[in-house]
Amino acid sequence: MSTHLNVNASTITTDSFSQGIKDCIPTLLGYVSIGIAFGVIGITSNLSVLEIFLLSVLVYAGSAQFIFCGLYVAGAPFSVIIITTFIVNLRHFLMSLTVAPHLTRYSPLRNIGFGTLLTDETFGVATTKVMKDKQLGGNWMDGLNLTAYLAWIASCTIGGIIGKWLPNAEDWGLDFALLAMFSALLVLSLSSVGKSKLMHYLKLIALMAILLYVLLYFLPGHLAVLIATMIVATIGVATEK
Amino acid sequence: MSISLEMLLLMLGCALVTWVPRVTPFILVRNIQLPDVVLRWLAYIPVCILSALVLEALFHAEGNIVTFDWLNLAAFVPTLIIAIWTKSLSKTVIVGVITMAILRFFF
Structure with a gap:
């Protein structure tokens, strides 16, 4: 592990806000590309720039915002949009449950703050940090979360403005940034589990592929992700040595 | 640029159902030893x-x-x-x- 990110994270173990900002920087490119992609798609889905801005402030979840646009433009009833958003974001419950035990020493109000700004990416960065340092600091967490949040709002809004001027901007591959970022976070998580456990994890991922394939026959994608995750994690515990 | 009340309520609804699953574990874990x-x-x-x-x-x-x-x-x-x-x-x-x-x- 000789990358810049890893050196930074392992040499500085004190809990600092500015280190949280620094550890967020590698993910910013992902946020900015996906945020711009969202803004552009928001415009093509007949949202105004103000609505795009408010959605990124209030909902702050990439995949849910994309699905919001898709359903809104298709004229889905509001109840369907709200229920779908709930299901799509239910995975955050598992993510919060994973991160929260490391932060119980902070006040309830600060914990609400950590939870409110938890996303797939900050979750990925925070769990990579836990695997390396065995702990999480509240100031570090706030630095990471606030940087990600502000970058997201700014890039969504800028995307909306770009979308007003440039039609077809969604052909540029920006939407793939989400999958690319998940892939990199997965590789980073795996690279910090240690050699002895790596084989176990790789077998679980193979199992995940098969299980997900089967589940996708009768469940929508986001439910399949949630259920497959819970099943494979259970098998992981049952088969560990 | 304006926003209808309907749209604002829809967004607030989506915000609420996104916020609750994110925050609940942070409250739960404080009171229960897992x-x-x-x-x-x-x-x-x-x-x-x-x-x-x-x-x-x-x-x-x-x-x-x-x-x-x-x-x-x-x-x-x-x-x-x-x-x-x-x-x-x-x-x-x-x-x-x-x-x-x-x-x-x-x-």
């Missing part, structure tokens, strides 16, 4: 959920049979290689987006 087996289970969640999100995007489930999403799969291969090689988020995202832009240009 048993060891649950903590061990939670340790598997990051890799499981990230691999599930990646794999789900590689499948195409709209027809009668579930197949591969060939375009995503084609862009995923170089992206994964760069991720393993560089272990860098930003380089992986750049390569991924450029690969996808090139693929969309030709197909």
Whole structure:
């Protein structure tokens, strides 16, 4: 592990806000590309720039915002949009449950703050940090979360403005940034589990592929992700040595 | 630029159902000591959920049979290689987006 990110994270173990900002920087490119992609798609889905801005402030979840646009433009009833958003974001419950035990020493109000700004990416960065340092600091967490949040709002809004001027901007591959970022976070998580456990994890991922394939026959994608995750994690515990 | 009351209420509804699952565990965990087996289970969640999100995007489930999403799969291969090689988020995202832009240009 000789990358810049890893050196930074392992040499500085004190809990600092500015280190949280620094550890967020590698993910910013992902946020900015996906945020711009969202803004552009928001415009093509007949949202105004103000609505795009408010959605990124209030909902702050990439995949849910994309699905919001898709359903809104298709004229889905509001109840369907709200229920779908709930299901799509239910995975955050598992993510919060994973991160929260490391932060119980902070006040309830600060914990609400950590939870409110938890996303797939900050979750990925925070769990990579836990695997390396065995702990999480509240100031570090706030630095990471606030940087990600502000970058997201700014890039969504800028995307909306770009979308007003440039039609077809969604052909540029920006939407793939989400999958690319998940892939990199997965590789980073795996690279910090240690050699002895790596084989176990790789077998679980193979199992995940098969299980997900089967589940996708009768469940929508986001439910399949949630259920497959819970099943494979259970098998992981049952088969560990 | 204006926003209708209806739209604002819709967004607030979506915000609420997104916020509750995010925050609840942070409140729960303070009052309950999670048993060891649950903590061990939670340790598997990051890799499981990230691999599930990646794999789900590689499948195409709209027809009668579930197949591969060939375009995503084609862009995923170089992206994964760069991720393993560089272990860098930003380089992986750049390569991924450029690969996808090139693929969309030709197909």
